[in-house]
Amino acid sequence: MASAPSNDELFDEFLSDRGHEVEAVGWDESYNKKQCPECSGLHDTDATECSVCGWVPNQN
Template structure:
């Protein structure tokens, strides 16, 4: 049975991907909200673009 990766495993995976040119930034989660990794703005889970700084995943 597979388990969810812990923070250190996620960091290793992100480091591996970023070294190979892949974008690894994504929304952070805070309770039932999304948090922008650029400015820290809090948004509903349906948000696709930060209304504070304009960031979106894949930029």
Template sequence: MATNGDMFDEFLSQRGHRTEAPSWEQEYNKKQCPECSGLHDMSATQCSVCGWAP
């Protein structure tokens, strides 16, 4: 039986929304911030542009 959270996530994902926890994206050999698209070295732990952190 699906929980309410699972049903809500399914509802959102069917409409094009991301339901997993945000994480760094990768662009070639750089990390890319999912919030502002700023590029950083692979060792970055926080976005130096907008301050986002996973």
């Protein structure tokens, strides 16, 4: 039995059907650090979550 798509998947499909580009959002890079795209907080390269604002990259 197939599982139902998540709300995020449905929303992405809705946007894609209407010509919007949908892509996974990940860390920006600044020198040898990861940079949060939401608050611009800098983190070591092993960070998996922003310790400033709590942002987590899309895991697609």
